[in-house]
Amino acid sequence: MKKLAIALLVLILLAVTNPSKEEYTAWLQEKIEAKTENSIMKGVVSLFGESIIENATTTQNFIIFSIYNVSLDGKKIKILGVFKNFIPIYSAEE
Numbered sequence: 177m178k179k180l181a182i183a184l185l186v187l188i189l190l191a192v193t194n195p196s197k198e199e200y201t202a203w204l205q206e207k208i209e210a211k212t213e214n215s216i217m218k219g220v221v222s223l224f225g226e227s228i229i230e231n232a233t234t235t236q237n238f239i240i241f242s243i244y245n246v247s248l249d250g251k252k253i254k255i256l257g258v259f260k261n262f263i264p265i266y267s268a269e270e
Contacts (some may be wrong), residue, residue, distance in 0.1 A: 190240035195257040200244050201229045201260050204255075 197205075204223040212218050229246070236243040241258040247270065254266035 187240060193259045194237070194240060194242055195260050195262065197230070197233070197235050197242075197244075199260070200233070200235075200242075200255070200257055200262060201226055204229050204233075204246070218236065 182236050205221065208225060208229075209218055209221050212221060213240045228248075232246050232248045234245045236245070240258075244255040244257060244262075246253040246255065251268050252266070252270055253264060256265050
């Protein structure tokens with residue numbers, strides 16, 4: 177019975193900490209801005225990054241975690257969202 181209660185508690189914790197698409201978009205935009213050295217490109221990413229990322233991303237929400245599939249700039253990226261964190265799990269050139 178104790179193991180069942182712990183498992184249920186972990187599942188509830190996972191569900192509560194499953195990051196939203198808005199959190200994902202902000203995270204990815206921050207990562208792109210950090211890698212961009214050109215100040216003009218940083219401005220473009222700052223202004224239009226959110227809409228570009230949202231349009232390039234599909235989300236699979238599994239309640240206890242989410243998978244974000246991104247097709248951007250000739251790359252396909254798969255990112256796992258769990259415990260309010262984002263973990264890249266796949267990347268390939270198209």
